[in-house]
Amino acid sequence: MREQWARYIALLTGVLVLLLAMIFALIQNPSKPPASMVGGVGNKQSPIMTSPQVDVKKQALIATGRSVFETQGCMLCHSIAGKGNPRSPLDGVGGRYSAEAIRQWILAPVELKNKLPARAFQAKQTYRHLPVEELDALVAYLKNLKKEY
Ligand code: HEC
Known part of the structure; x- marks a missing residue:
């Protein structure tokens, strides 16, 4: 009986850790970068003469x-x-x-x-x-x- 509880708790802890990791990953890496960062001015390889600066x-x-x-x-x-x-x-x-x-x-x-x-x-x-x-x-x-x- 005790063994089963221990397994239960271990499993629960595992699931919890996994969930936390997923939440953390979601917060840290928003799935889509804003449109302005994709193919925007900053991403173009511009020769020195036409650089925005x-x-x-x-x-x-x-x-x-x-x-x-x-x-x-x-x-x-x-x-x-x-x-x-x-x-x-x-x-x-x-x-x-x-x-x-x-x-x-x-x-x-x-x-x-x-x-x-x-x-x-x-x-x-x-x-x-x-x-x-x-x-x-x-x-x-x-x-x-x-x-x-
Ligand atoms: C008192 C009148 C007068 C003033 C003030 C004057 N100009 Fe002129 N400028 C002329 C005349 C007359 C010409 C001869 C060619 C023409 O008629 O376009 C000329 C020619 C030029 C030309 C060549 C144009 C062409 O198409 O051949 C440029 C460029 C020019 N001036 C720039 C300036 C700038 C910049 C200033 C101010 C810092 C200035 N001028 C002030 C009378 C003046």
């Missing part, structure tokens, strides 16, 4: 460039997407010029003297005083303008 940095640079453009009087003579002076639109300028050429058009070195009206040439000389980070951001912003209107 680089993108974020580039977008920040472009945003800074846009505000430099808007605060430096560029729109007195130029327009982008219909905003500003329509006489000299800069839409799609990023597709037409290299970043270096864009920089030159902003700073107007003497080589550009004949290609610019005197007033524009004069106005552009003041951009030489822009901090280099602002100039870089401005160039990045314009280089990113690929769309023609």
Whole structure:
């Protein structure tokens, strides 16, 4: 009689341990990862240039460039997407010029003297005083303008 009880208890303990293990396993390993983790951005093997981090940095640079453009009087003579002076639109300028050429058009070195009206040439000389980070951001912003209107 005693033996049977002992077996009973041993069996019960075994079942209990098994149950606890199963519950524990369920809690620790949710059966399905959230959809965002399957084939999401994080799982793609992205080359360095398009990694989200680089993108974020580039977008920040472009945003800074846009505000430099808007605060430096560029729109007195130029327009982008219909905003500003329509006489000299800069839409799609990023597709037409290299970043270096864009920089030159902003700073107007003497080589550009004949290609610019005197007033524009004069106005552009003041951009030489822009901090280099602002100039870089401005160039990045314009280089990113690929769309023609
Ligand atoms: C006083 C007027 C004036 C101001 C201010 C001015 N520009 Fe210009 N810019 C011109 C003129 C005129 C040209 C000659 C080409 C044209 O008409 O598009 C030109 C040309 C350019 C070009 C080459 C465009 C092309 O399609 O050939 C770029 C890029 C440019 N400017 C950027 C800027 C930026 C950025 C600013 C502000 C930081 C600025 N400009 C401020 C008058 C101005």
